[in-house]
Amino acid sequence: AQSVSQHNHHVILSEAASLELGCNYSYGGTVNLFWYVQYPGQHLQLLLKYFSGDPLVKGIKGFEAEFIKSKFSFNLRKPSVQWSDTAEYFCAVNPPYAGKSTFGDGTTLTVKP
């Protein structure tokens, strides 16, 4: 069974700082990779996804993630965070056609104005 590890449980940054959230997964085959975000008081929603092709994917609100197959990683990045990025971020993986996704424990990001 696949598993997902997010290295940071709580990250605190000042506005304009750069962000990188780590995500590693354990699964030997092809996987689809996702980052979801839960803003305070809002639904969990998709931030970005990787299925195949260019390992650097771009999502909403200036976020991007890089898939490094050799490291089983899919780290989330943003060059300059804003106060509105304060949220909980979840990494998820699923093998294609497995029918289900496995989530990491989540990282709470707090951005100080």
Place this chain on the structure above:
Amino acid sequence: DGGITQSPKYLFRKEGQNVTLSCEQNLNHDAMYWYRQDPGQGLRLIYYSQIVNDFQKGDIAEGYSVSREKKESFPLTVTSAQKNPTAFYLCATGQESGANVLTFGAGSRLTVL
């Protein structure tokens, strides 16, 4: 307006009682999921269904039951056998068969007194 409706939003129950959480969708998605969200533990899969009249156990199915009699509906029953039922429950649907991009409802918070 397409989406997922979960009800009730908040629910209190006494120990020993069963309770059913509703999840209805009008997105015409085939797959539906129930996740449990606890602080610091991410999302854990309870049950999922990829087609009407069929469902599979997730990672933490003990003490829960589901049905999928209609494409639009996937109710979750939390039975008295569930040892720690107090949690936030999220319903999701899956689009893009195989890719499994999830759309989430607003969630139901169950508190056992």
